[in-house]
Amino acid sequence: MKWLNVPAEEAARRLLGCELVSTIDGQEVRVRIVETEAYDQLDPASHAFSGRSARNNAMFESAGHLYVYLSYGLNFCCNIVCGPDGFGSGVLIRAVEPLSGLSVIESRRGQKGVTVTNGPGKVCQALGISLNMSGHDLSHKPVQLIQKPALAAEQIVAGKRIGISKNAHALRRFYEKNNSYISKK
DNA sequence: TGGACGATTGACT
DNA sequence: GTCAATCGTCCAA
Numbered sequence: 479m480k481w482l483n484v485p486a487e488e489a490a491r492r493l494l495g496c497e498l499v500s501t502i503d504g505q506e507v508r509v510r511i512v513e514t515e516a517y518d519q520l521d522p523a524s525h526a527f528s529g530r531s532a533r534n535n536a537m538f539e540s541a542g543h544l545y546v547y548l549s550y551g552l553n554f555c556c557n558i559v560c561g562p563d564g565f566g567s568g569v570l571i572r573a574v575e576p577l578s579g580l581s582v583i584e585s586r587r588g589q590k591g592v593t594v595t596n597g598p599g600k601v602c603q604a605l606g607i608s609l610n611m612s613g614h615d616l617s618h619k620p621v622q623l624i625q626k627p628a629l630a631a632e633q634i635v636a637g638k639r640i641g642i643s644k645n646a647h648a649l650r651r652f653y654e655k656n657n658s659y660i661s662k663k
Numbered sequence: 664t665g666g667a668c669g670a671t672t673g674a675c676t
Numbered sequence: 677g678t679c680a681a682t683c684g685t686c687c688a689a
Contacts, residue, residue: 515670523670525685533685551683553671570670599671641670664689676678 479542479617481625482560486516486567489541489560490652491634493569497577497624502606507579509595509605510626511571513653513660515639517557518567522644526566536613537566544621546602546612553599556607558616558623572598572640572651575659597661629654 482489493511500507517524517537525534525547536545540563549555557568574595576583583604587594595604602608607621616623632655639651640663653660 517670525670528686531685547670548684550669550671550681552681555670557670572670597671639670643669666686666688668686669684672681674678674680 479623479625482541482558483562484541484560486518486521486560486569487650487652489558489567490514490516490569490650492625492628493558493571494634494652494654495629496626498571498574498605499622499624500605500607501620505579505582505606507582507605508577509574509583509601510577511573512575512657513571513573514651515570515572516567516650516652517570518561519565521648521650523639523642523646523648524566526568530566534566537568538564539613542616542623544607544611544614544616546607546609548609549599554602554608555598556602556605556611570598571601573653573657573659573661574601574604575657576604592658596659 519526526537541560543559545557545568557570559568561567584590636649637651
């Protein structure tokens with residue numbers, strides 16, 4: 479995906495407003511990305527910082543692939559790989575807004591309301607994404623990324639990333655202004 | 664080979 | 677607001 483072959487911060491901005499369509503288990507779920515965080519191999523907070531390994535291999539694929547990892551031993555988090563092939567960089571999807579398939583999402587999450595998709599682990603659960611999807615090409619089923627027109631600059635807010643200790647001051651988190659599905663804290 | 668530590672969540676006070 | 681759950685990965689010895 480050529481439009482994602484850019485630095486992580488730029489990709490994180492471009493992904494806001496784009497859509498993800500998942501057709502796992504015969505159930506279609508469509509969501510809109512509203513919150514992202516940028517990571518790359520030059521960033522101490524990134525999994526790619528220590529070099530390529532079996533775990534983070536997908537982050538070094540070409541732009542438009544999926545990188546999934548296990549967080550705290552119990553949650554999956556998904557990233558959209560960006561930048562050139564061989565350079566470890568990606569964008570964490572922190573929160574999305576449901577567009578269709580809401581009943582499927584509520585069923586998978588066991589909750590209703592804005593808390594169904596307002597966190598990275600929740601996004602994976604809502605879309606039905608698990609570890610075996612890491613390295614998947616997002617231009618094909620069962621999970622596809624659909625590009626949408628970029629949000630207006632004044633609709634994008636930049637802030638500090640959540641839940642990290644290294645390089646915590648960097649403003650590499652981006653979210654849509656006034657969207658109710660943004661994660662808390 | 665062992666131990667500390669997460670790009671988190673949900674339950675409970 | 678505080679805290680336990682839970683396990684793959686990484687680094688020290």
